[in-house]
Amino acid sequence: MRKTVAALLAALASGLFAAPAHAAGGDVTWTVRTASNSYGDDRSSYSYAINPGSTIKDAMVVANRGKDPLNLAVYTADGFTTEAGQLDLRTRDTKALAIGAWAKPTGATIAVAPGRTVQVPFAVTVPANATPGDYVGGILTSLTQASSTETINVERRLGIRIKLRVGGDLAPALSVEGLAVDWNGSANPIADGDATVSYTIHNTGNASLSADQAVRIEGAFGMFHADAAKIAAPPELLPGESWKVSVPVHGVAAAVDLTATVTLTPKITDASGTTTSLPAVTESTHFRAVSWTLILLIVLAIALIVVAVLLRRRNRARRRAREDDRVAKAVADALREKADTTA
Structure with a gap:
């Protein structure tokens, strides 16, 4: 039995794969882009605001840049954030629960002649009982080939992101969970030490969110305070997703009883691409810093x-x-x- 290796050949986070996909030997090349229609021209991805029970129709354009005919599979899948902070799409053997189930291409396969393009229509039908909020998935083209070793199959995928905001009450929310501090002092009894503040950002709402982060350590009445250096923003988390964070804080005094406070300022992006900051969320914990x-x-x-x-x-x-x-x-x-x- 041959195993299948899936390779996503571009960055789904940016939506459209501008660079063509190349097979290992350079003998297969194709590109995908959004169709030009009433939704716009030169779109980087598909983004819709839609009410439960409604249907949207759109299309993807597939171009064969190679010298041989292409027979590609076409399917849709749900999206998720990888441990590296990149958007990826589930494989075909993973059960779809949202966009992967709601979006349907007109056919499961397409044939594209060399130098030609084929338009692939698809429809997105949101169930009437769908929960309001943000959903991310994608429509993919796929080519499975035998590897040179003849022992595995390699699936090469190229697709475009689909983002939906389903109408209803939008309730964006982030929480800080599992806040803990590890403090390491110096052999010098009067020198400051270093602390590592660890926590998990959990998207507990129904909107995709990123956040600005800040971490402060201080003693009673704000004494002996130390702030972490600028912390990189987490990736945009889909509803229900979590992101682990570990932040170093230097110059922490051995003041016995200290408090670590994490402040998140959630950021939400609307359909026009405008980003808005939401009220900050804070979480604190006490810890011992003893020399x-x-x-x-x-x-x-x-x-x-x-x-x-x-x-x-x-x-x-x-x-x-x-x-x-x-x-x-x-x-x-x-x-x-x-x-x-x-x-």
């Missing part, structure tokens, strides 16, 4: 003080014992002399 070198020095100082006190008490007790012995001896000598005189 163990300083603690050791304090313990040693206390131990020295205790030893000094004990030695002083012991010496005082010895002096008292010697004085008691001297007095007792003097009394005994006096009594002895008196007895001798009486006799």
